[in-house]
Amino acid sequence: MNTDTPQIEPENAEKLKKYLTSHPRIILVTHANPDGDAIGSACGLYAAFKNADIAVDVACIDEVPEYLRFCPFAGKIQQDFDENAYDAVFFLDCGARKMTRFDDHKPRIFSDKMVKLNLDHHPTNDKWGEINFVSTQAASSTQIVFELLQRLEMKITPDIATCLLLGLYTDTGAFMHQNTSSAAYKAASELVRLGGNVQAIARNIFHAHEFKKLKLWGKVLQNLYVTKDGAAIVGVPRSEYEKLGAKREDLAGVIDYINSMDEARYSVLLSEDEKGSVKASLRTRKPDVDVKALAEKFGGGGHVKASGFTIKDSKLEKEIKWKIVQD
Numbered sequence: 001m002n003t004d005t006p007q008i009e010p011e012n013a014e015k016l017k018k019y020l021t022s023h024p025r026i027i028l029v030t031h032a033n034p035d036g037d038a039i040g041s042a043c044g045l046y047a048a049f050k051n052a053d054i055a056v057d058v059a060c061i062d063e064v065p066e067y068l069r070f071c072p073f074a075g076k077i078q079q080d081f082d083e084n085a086y087d088a089v090f091f092l093d094c095g096a097r098k099m100t101r102f103d104d105h106k107p108r109i110f111s112d113k114m115v116k117l118n119l120d121h122h123p124t125n126d127k128w129g130e131i132n133f134v135s136t137q138a139a140s141s142t143q144i145v146f147e148l149l150q151r152l153e154m155k156i157t158p159d160i161a162t163c164l165l166l167g168l169y170t171d172t173g174a175f176m177h178q179n180t181s182s183a184a185y186k187a188a189s190e191l192v193r194l195g196g197n198v199q200a201i202a203r204n205i206f207h208a209h210e211f212k213k214l215k216l217w218g219k220v221l222q223n224l225y226v227t228k229d230g231a232a233i234v235g236v237p238r239s240e241y242e243k244l245g246a247k248r249e250d251l252a253g254v255i256d257y258i259n260s261m262d263e264a265r266y267s268v269l270l271s272e273d274e275k276g277s278v279k280a281s282l283r284t285r286k287p288d289v290d291v292k293a294l295a296e297k298f299g300g301g302g303h304v305k306a307s308g309f310t311i312k313d314s315k316l317e318k319e320i321k322w323k324i325v326q327d
């Protein structure tokens with residue numbers, strides 16, 4: 001893989017540049033259940049457009065999760081908008097349009113009454129936009145936003161650099177996942193030079209553990225067991241994290257920690273969500289194990305090394321004999 005090739009086609013940036021001279025009103029939209037890359041790309045592009053006097057708003061159907069609220073401009077993200085007030089919609093970090101979860105009640109943004117712009121790095125993206133900035137080589141959507149802003153010759157302030165750096169950090173697992181290319185490092189280096197705040201990202205994303213979260217992780221690790229065939233399994237009922245005043249989202253990351261264990265062929269975290277269904281997260285580091293195939297057996301999916309599924313019928317709890325966290 002030549003990781004230094006441009007992430008976007010320069011002529012598409014030219015097309016957008018020309019389109020922006022017609023003074024469109026643009027709504028930026030990112031996916032539901034947003035992660036660092038969704039928030040970072042939405043906020044970064046929003047601020048750059050705003051600074052360039054473009055009429056722009058930014059929306060996500062879900063609220064910004066607490067751990068991402070430090071991101072500059074996160075407060076600008078609205079959960080609702082008037083779909084008739086815009087000429088163009090800019091989809092960010094959405095592998096499929098339905099990932100926005102606006103498809104039910106904002107049909108106009110998907111119709112041909114809107115100019116659709118599409119910026120993403122998911123392999124499932126079928127380039128539905130009139131102008132597409134889609135590159136599966138990019139480590140994050142923010143990496144593509146960064147290149148786009150450079151091509152549009154828009155100013156990248158230190159706050160915008162922080163937004164874009166955030167997406168690179170979270171989508172590469174702090175520059176440890178397979179997608180960490182030389183181009184990703186290069187973009188990160190330039191963003192730091194432009195004033196991107198690495199400390200804020202490290203403090204808020206990677207070194208932010210509350211007491212209740214550490215207590216919960218402690219319980220999870222204590223109750224972890226490894227089956228004869230090498231599956232590291234742990235289950236967490238809703239009552240357990242609620243007892244600690246924690247939320248299900250406090251379990252985020254514990255599966256990767258469990259999966260660092262060499263003895264495990266693969267790892268499974270089962271956790272009950274607020275509605276009483278069971279969510280399973282699967283990870284493996286072994287080259288011969290495909291957890292995507294395993295998740296698909298339960299109606300889920302994902303990647304070969306990281307996948308998940310949901311069990312709606314809680315009776316399955318007994319059938320698969322998962323051990324729960326207990327006092």
Ligand SMILES: [Mn+2]
Nearest residue numbers: 037093141171
């Ligand atoms: Mn992403």
